[in-house]
């Protein structure tokens with residue numbers, strides 16, 4: 354169909370002004386498409402980084418032991434009920450086998466167990482209430498990204514190492530290499546050496562948490578071999594609710610998605626994504642309408658030529674091909690031009706984790722550039738199909754005689 | 756059968772009705788005639804007598820309301836669009852009153868079209884034949900002129916070259932000189948007569964110009980929807 358391609362090409366460039374204008378219009382729509390994708394994606398990433406960047410996507414815990422059912426007895430009344438969670442005390446035993454099961458889900462990216470308890474950091478006569486977090490060596494930064502926020506020392510934990518926030522360390526008046534005491538709520542004590550200081554910008558973490566090695570934590574909290582929670586990060590964080598259901602169904606354990614505790618954020622991200630989709634759909638509709646109307650005019654203007662071509666042996670599908678191809682070429686050219694424009698315009702924006710307040714969080718990598726070019730080419734081809742079809746079905750006699 | 760061998764086109768009782776019911780116009784009312792190979796025939800008739808209608812039917816661009824058209828022993832009356840398109844491409848050439856060249860294409864590209872559209876590309880052999888044909892019609896110095904850069908007479912000569920490109924057995928010319936001044940018109944007729952004399956190509960030329968008709972070997976007159984012998 355080389356010959357058909359030549360005809361299509363020649364027709365396109367017989368009125369260069371109109372064609373360039375058309376391509377520019379398509380390029381503008383594609384630019385909007387890419388810009389919207391990049392902005393919505395970047396905004397979502399920024400929000401997620403800021404709010405749940407250091408949270409698990411799904412937290413897996415032992416189910417709460419069923420509470421005894423209170424039966425109403427005649428003549429008696431229940432005045433008060435107190436529910437006591439048993440899982441905080443017991444935790445999960447044999448975490449390794451649970452982890453093995455969880456690893457079978459291919460959506461799961463990272464698995465990190467954690468043992469949690471309460472305690473006090475003591476340095477001379479200064480004390481600070483902290484939550485004690487036992488982390489497995491090698492998985493320190495799997496959920497909370499210590500590695501991105503280290504101020505001094507290292508994020509790796511071993512033996513008597515202690516990882517705390519810079520602010521907490523300042524409060525206690527210590528630095529890396531110094532020794533202090535951690536006393537658990539039930540009275541056990543251990544001596545630890547500060548091995549790393551971080552600053553994550555989250556006060557709960559920076560001021561009220563102590564991170565120690567898992568084995569040390571289990572000994573201190575008197576729960577050998579147990580963990581409180583297995584934290585999971587997924588490849589797609591929006592899959593968390595569904596994954597949580599599947600994990601619960603498969604293991605019987607309690608699985609809580611991040612969305613349960615951050616429902617508003619989840620809804621906001623969804624609404625934002627929908628807005629973006631609507632804008633993108635409109636951008637594509639613009640492309641389709643533009644290309645269809647331009648080709649409608651072209652086929653009308655070339656009626657007599659189409660009739661002549663048919664008289665001299667051009668089959669219907671040749672005519673169809675010539676005009677559909679014009680649509681595809683416009684779509685492809687406009688798509689590529691729009692992509693180049695978008696890359697040029699969006700490249701100067703800083704990466705999401707370096708966005709300053711007041712700057713647009715635009716993430717070019719989320720611009721769906723390939724998709725934009727593909728959809729545009731497809732859309733323009735489809736748009737061309739209708740006028741091309743009617744061109745191929747022209748009655749040659751009518752067309753020639755006009 | 757030997758006399759059949761010389762028959763190119765056999766038209767039997769062809770009718771054409773436009774519209775339906777009350778508005779129906781019965782333009783052709785039983786046309787029958789035969790064209791033989793190598794003939795150059797004039798189709799004469801008043802304006803509105805149905806010359807163009809008949810030529811379109813013979814050229815397989817339109818279908819008769821009734822009757823039969825046989826060309827080269829093939830019944831074309833009920834063939835499908837694809838078959839007819841192929842048949843036209845191989846066996847029939849057209850020259851229209853308003854030349855109808857493809858404006859963005861050069862003279863040579865226009866001439867080569869019937870072969871190129873069949874082969875899917877413009878082969879060198881096709882271009883060579885196209886060049887030879889344009890030389891034959893006296894336009895060897897205008898090969899690469901765009902159609903829009905040619906005069907009326909020149910365009911019509913390009914159209915003639917294009918009609919001959921695929922060496923058709925039949926060329927249908929609908930008032931090929933109707934749009935030209937007398938000198939150019941006679942030139943074009945001269946050319947058609949020469950080509951007819953040198954090749955076995957059959958020409959059916961519609962006209963209402965007696966002088967043009969006189970250049971042909973035979974005349975078919977159409978009047979009131981039938982052939983007037």
Ligand SMILES: Nc1ncnc2c1ncn2[C@@H]1O[C@H](COP(=O)(O)OP(=O)(O)OP(=O)(O)O)[C@@H](O)[C@H]1O
Nearest residue numbers: 773774780782800801802803804805806807808809
């Ligand atoms: N598509 C059509 N619908 C209805 N009537 C038509 C149609 N095409 C042609 N006619 C009618 O058929 C008759 C013959 O038309 P045609 O064009 O064949 O005449 P002609 O002999 O070629 O005339 P001219 O010498 O002016 O070209 C005319 O009366 C015309 O109005």
Ligand SMILES: [Mg+2]
Nearest residue numbers: 806807808929
């Ligand atoms: Mg006519």
